[in-house]
Amino acid sequence: MFKLFRFVRPYRMWVVAVVLLMFLQSIAQLYLPTLMADIVDIGVVNGDAGYILQTGAMMLLFAAFGTLCNVTAGFMSAKTAAGFGKIVRGNVFAHVETFSLQEFDKFGTASMITRTTNDITQVQQVLFMLMRMFLSAPLMIVGGIVMAVSKDATLSLVLVAVIPLLVAVIVLVASKGLPLFQIMQAKLDRLNLVLRENLTGIRVVRAFNRTEWERSRFRTANESLTDTAIKVTRIMSVIFPIMLLLLNLSLVAIMWFGGIRIDNQHMQVGDLIAFTQYAAQILMSLTMVSMMFMMIPRASASAVRINEVLNTEPSIVDRTGARENAYVQRGVVEFDSVTFRYPGAEQPAVRNISFTARPGEMTAIIGGTGSGKSTLMNLLMRFYDVDGGGIRINGQDIREMRQEQLRGLVGYVPQKASLFSGTVAENIRFGSDAATMEEVEHAAEVAQAKPFIDEMKEGFDSAVSQGGTNYSGGQKQRLSIARAIARGPAVYVFDDSFSALDFKTDALLRASLRAETEDATMLVVAQRVSTIMNADRIIVLDDGEVAGIGTHRELLASCGVYREIVTSQLSEEEIQ
Incomplete structure (x- = not known):
């Protein structure tokens, strides 16, 4: 799939801008729990209303700045993804125009239509999600871990136990889903083929009273695609319940051990609140990554099919040094x-x-x-x-x-x-x-x-x-x-x-x-x-x-x- 991202080059400055904006947004978001901890540990404990208002105003400014960065990055990501889709569709169409009938016979018209529309749309959507989530999620995970350790290194052992489990679940589910997504795209080709043949040959179908037979063909192709889609969805749907279960168990464990550490005067209440928020940010970022891994397998399958078209060399090409003679009005x-x-x-x-x-x-x-x-x-x-x-x-x-x-x-x-x-x-x-x-x-x-x-x-x-x-x-x-x-x-x-x-x-x-x-x-x-x-x-x-x-x-x-x-x-x- 990453081979296709060479078509993002015209928008590389936009990509750089999105990376910078998502970095700033992540920094702003990571700083908020620390400010909240200061409000509790300093403002509330000491009854300092002025400090509470001052720090609260800073929190509002950081939140507004993060939101502005997020919205701007969203606009740029959408424009970049749409531009990428336009360029890839144009390149696929231009390349297909160079094919001889032999290549058209190889791929089939229905498959070519699916590859030029649905497959490119799948990759385009993943690019958008990558720019929005895949850039910010690692920043939030790494930054959250650093900030959580700074609050309490001992309590961070809870995260050390949970994060590998989450990563293992994501990798396992993605490895099971990718082959099925490839099969699903092939079955979508078959569905398009049956539909196209029925629509273009509707006169013959009706003339020979084969409407019911065509419905049966379409039903078979449709049910086959549906069964595969359901199987993929079942596998992918496992991610969210497991992620939420581990997230909630982690928060319970953090509150449990955090309460013990507060009771033993090893940490303050504000630090526990901040730690809990950092843990939530880390685990939610991992959930965002899991969403990406739900989309990446299908987009990868689509990217393989797009690259298959782009990498196919036409069997009939102009030979090197082919002559450009003047246009003639007579031809033997x-x-x-x-x-x-x-x-x-x-x-x-x-x-x-x-x-x-x-x-x-x-x-x-x-x-x-x-x-x-x-x-x-x-x-x-x-x-x-x-x-x-x-x-x-x-x-x-x-x-x-x-x-x-x-x-x-x-x-x-x-x-x-x-x-x-x-x-x-x-x-x-x-x-x-x-x-x-x-x-x-x-x-x-x-x-x-x-x-x-x-x-x-x-x-x-x-x-x-x-x-x-x-x-x-x-x-x-x-x-x-x-x-x-x-x-x-x-x-x-x-x-x-x-x-x-x-x-x-x-x-x-x-x-x-x-x-x-x-x-x-x-x-x-x-x-x-x-x-x-x-x-x-x-x-x-x-x-x-x-x-x-x-x-x-x-x-x-x-x-x-x-x-x-x-x-x-x-x-x-x-x-x-």
């Missing part, structure tokens, strides 16, 4: 003997794939489910790195290019259309911040999105809800295509991006794209033969390998796999 894409296996998979997803896609041409990729079509597009975007062979744009291996430059060359339309909360215009401008309103409208027109946008009351200022749930599948696809067109890239990648369009809209869109992308390279992954029949080049994939390359008519004559796909979708008249 070459796949050269590309082979790739997903992490943990037994067989490669694609094997020895070779073809070239040129500017001004439409290169289509077709094949059965699981044949590797989308995998090729993920490799081109460098979401994963190839295991063998290479991919080049304009003769340069994409691994030798900066990722930002590579993706700046490509207009990518994913298989599943993704929209972001905001407006229609903002979603289209996601492809290019610099796009003017005229360019946004032109992109929408080319993508065949303008007709339905014009029908909406707010037009391009119409709201888009999270995930674009207020639009149909076809509308989301067209807006995603418009987003890619607004970028004006050298290479267009359409990963089965026309599947939700009707045949008329599909035909209109392909015709307008032809004119718009005549100088660009176009790669189209499709399931429908009608979408790619007129492509300049069609790559047929079968079980991760190239089964054929050619035009529609060439493949009908030479490729059995392609012929199977065509005959399953088109009639004899359409094939001719």
